[in-house]
Amino acid sequence: MPELPEVETTRCGIDPHVTDKCFAQVVVRQPRLRWPIPANLPELLTGQRVEAVSRRAKYLLFKLPTGTLMIHLGMSGSLRMVAAGTEPGAHDHVDFQLSGGKMLRYTDPRRFGAILWMQGEAFEHELLKNLGPEPLSETFGGEYLHGLSGQRKVPVKSFIMDGHVVVGVGNIYANEALFRAGIHPKRAAGRISLSRYQRLAKEIKETLAEAIASGGTTLKDFVGGDGKPGYFKQSLQVYGRGGLPCVICGEKLKEIRLGQRSTVFCSRCQR
Ligand SMILES: [Zn+2]
Numbered sequence: 001m002p003e004l005p006e007v008e009t010t011r012c013g014i015d016p017h018v019t020d021k022c023f024a025q026v027v028v029r030q031p032r033l034r035w036p037i038p039a040n041l042p043e044l045l046t047g048q049r050v051e052a053v054s055r056r057a058k059y060l061l062f063k064l065p066t067g068t069l070m071i072h073l074g075m076s077g078s079l080r081m082v083a084a085g086t087e088p089g090a091h092d093h094v095d096f097q098l099s100g101g102k103m104l105r106y107t108d109p110r111r112f113g114a115i116l117w118m119q120g121e122a123f124e125h126e127l128l129k130n131l132g133p134e135p136l137s138e139t140f141g142g143e144y145l146h147g148l149s150g151q152r153k154v155p156v157k158s159f160i161m162d163g164h165v166v167v168g169v170g171n172i173y174a175n176e177a178l179f180r181a182g183i184h185p186k187r188a189a190g191r192i193s194l195s196r197y198q199r200l201a202k203e204i205k206e207t208l209a210e211a212i213a214s215g216g217t218t219l220k221d222f223v224g225g226d227g228k229p230g231y232f233k234q235s236l237q238v239y240g241r242g243g244l245p246c247v248i249c250g251e252k253l254k255e256i257r258l259g260q261r262s263t264v265f266c267s268r269c270q271r
Pocket of ligand 1: 246247248249250251266267268269270
C-alpha cells in the first residue's frame with residue numbers, strides 16, 4: 001500500500017511535469033474507483049492550468065483556478081508520466097493529457113483509490129477537514145501527543161496510527177518508531193510521559209524523513225514508460241522480522257495482531 005513517503009515521492013516526481021501545464025484532455029476509461037469519478041471531470045479540468053501540486057495526508061492536491069483535483073492512491077494505485085499516445089494497459093483507468101506532450105496516467109489494479117473534485121478550498125473537504133496534523137510539520141511533536149493522550153486507554157500504537165491524532169503514520173512506520181523510542185506498542189496512550197512522547201515524535205519524524213529521502217532514488221520510475229513506484233528499501237529493524245533476534249539485545253522479536261495489524265516488538269527493549 002502506498003504510504004505517506006511513497007505519496008510524497010510521487011508528488012515530487014510528477015510536480016515538475018505537471019505544475020504550470022494545462023489539462024488538454026482527460027480520458028476516464030473506468031470511473032468505478034472507491035467512489036465514482038465525477039462524470040463531468042473532463043469538462044471541469046480541460047483547459048485549466050495546474051497552479052501547484054501539494055499533499056495533505058495521503059491525498060495529492062492539484063490546485064486549479066476553480067478548485068482542486070484530489071487523488072488518493074488507495075491500496076494499489078500509482079501515478080506516472082508517460083509520453084502522449086502510450087497504449088493503455090488493463091489497469092490504466094485515467095489519462096490526464098497535459099499541454100506540452102506529456103501525459104499523467106493513473107493506474108490502479110484493485111481500484112480502492114479515489115479521484116475527486118473539490119470546488120474551492122480542498123482543506124474544507126469532508127475527507128480532509130477533521131484530519132490531525134502532518135507528522136513532519138512543526139505542529140506535531142511530543143507536547144502535542146502528550147496533551148492529546150490525556151487518560152486514554154487505547155494502545156499507543158493505535159493512538160499514533162489514528163488519522164485524527166496525526167496523519168500518515170502507517171503500520172510499518174508505527175512499528176519502527178515505537179521500537180526506536182523503546183515504547184511497548186500495547187502501552188496505554190495515557191500512561192506515557194512527556195519526555196517519552198518527545199522521543200516518539202522525533203522517531204516518527206525521522207523514520208518518515210528517511211523513507212522519503214530513500215524514495216528520492218526511485219524518482220526515475222515516475223517519468224519512465226514502464227516504471228512502477230517501488231516500495232522503499234528502507235532498512236527496517238522490526239517490521240517483517242517477527243521471530244528474528246532484536247538488533248539491540250538479541251531477544252527473539254514478538255509478533256502479535258493489534259487493531260488487525262501486524263505488530264512486532266522486543267519485549268526487553270520496549271516498555
Ligand atoms: Zn531488544
